[in-house]
Amino acid sequence: MIEFKNVDFAYESDSLVLENINLKINDGEFVFIVGSSGAGKSSIFKLLRREEVATKGEVIVGGYNLSRLSNKDIPTYRRTLGVVFQDFRLIKSMTVYENVAFALRVTNVSSRDIRRRVPYILGLVGLGPKAKKYPDQISGGEQQRVSLARALVNNPALIIADEPTGNIDPALAFDIMHLLFEINRAGTTVLVVTHDMKLVDKFGGRVITIENGKVESDVVKESKL
Amino acid sequence: MRGGTFRYLSKQGLSSLSKNKLMTFASIGVLSACLFLISAALLLSVNLNSIIRYVEEQNEIVIFLDDLSEEKLAEADNQIRAIEGLNSVTFVSKADALKEQAAELGDAILEGLQDDNPLPDSYRIKISAYTDLALTVSSLEAIEGVIQVNAPSNLAETLASIRQTVLIISISVVTALILVTMVVIANTIKLTVFARKLEINIMKQVGARNNFIRFPFMIEGGTLGFLAAVVSIIFSLSAYQAILALTAKESASWMSAVYNNLIPLADLWWIIVIINITIGVITGVISTIASVKKHLKV
Structure with missing residues (x-):
């Protein structure tokens, strides 16, 4: 690999x-x-x-x-690849949901697939209830989970x-x-x-x-x- | 690009304009001023050309002929009319010339000259392009029977040099203003690009292509250029209309000559619209590409 x-x-x-x-x-x-x-x-x-x-x-x-x-x-x-950074690299003007969906949007994934995959991944990292929060409204650990969800959402092999x-x-x-x-x-x-x-x-x-x-x-x- | 993605990116570009309202207004202000000056330079240039053409048309070449037999006169007539670039050729016989003189100076002075008319046959010629005057004059001089060619050579040279100067100044002003327009748009976009540096970096990390990243900024730059063009069109056409109305009221004869040769708004409004929108949108998009380029190297 x-x-x-x-x-x-x-x-x-x-x-x-x-x-x-x-x-x-x-x-x-x-x-x-x-x-x-x-x-x-x-x-x-x-x-x-x-x-x-x-x-x-x-x-x-x-x-x-x-x-x-x-x-x-x-x-x-x-x-x-799925990439996770020390400083999370989340966009402050976007909600948790939008930050994850963003990774799919830039790779030209359809809106229907975005609506299907983002809630699933957020559930996986335990952030389903915080989908509408902004990065500043959640803890550092939760921000890193968002970053992890973003890395996972494209279903990477690495x-x-x-x-x-x-x-x-x-x-x-x-x-x-x-x-x-x-x-x-x-x-x-x-x-x-x-x-x-x-x-x-x-x-x-x-x-x-x-x-x-x-x-x-x-x-x-x-x-x- | 999917329809949904296109809508998303367009929305991103347009929302950036409304987020940075002050900068957007300032940019549109400076840009529309530049585009207005470009329109003014163009309007001045086309109208000066129209006036110069009018002045040229008021001047003519006069050629005088020797005493020619009817055959030779017909031959010379054919040769004159065969020269390219002549707008109108009017033959003035010696008898007609005498009548014109009599009308101007009074019959008494010319009494007795009817039987021994000293005036030669002549032609009054108007040409289409005064830049070809020297060539036309030498062609006329080469025709057998032509004894003299009176041409407004100095005037032609002066008009040609005025026309050239106007052209050079117009091109220089328009080029300089296009550059200023590009710098203004590039700076505005640079600010939004800087504000979205992290976003661009993340886009690159998750595999966005450069065109995808550039697109919202291109929409932003193009929209800035378009809005500035609309403002410039409104101001430049209104100002032109006002100038037309003002010169129409003027009673001085030279002013009415100028007015009669100004191009009516109906004939050129579409040129101003096309030029403003083309320059505004294209410079907007091009200068955006330059601003984003640096941040794409991740």
């Missing part, structure tokens, strides 16, 4: 941020990517979203070779989450993580970039550690739940 082959990455003429990364993540896996600040985790996230292109090597996701992907094909590729619990309370962070595991159990591959080792230790699973732009370890930890 996801493959990094001898990947180097640098921002323009700067020194290498990622060096000789080799990774393989299979369909249906739940993977944590951890590491300290500046280790290169976010660069991996950017490469996966095709916001940046590898300086050397190949990144292959769901059959798309991102190093060779033309600008024209980027939107088609991104529609196969969800990548960049520090999804970074801006919310520890109790709510557990809920979000739990939700991501539920989504994974339903068959979706989930990749979580985080520096929250407490959560990683609690949930366990495959943990890839990045330090100084290199893969330091790739191990499977046991769950303490």
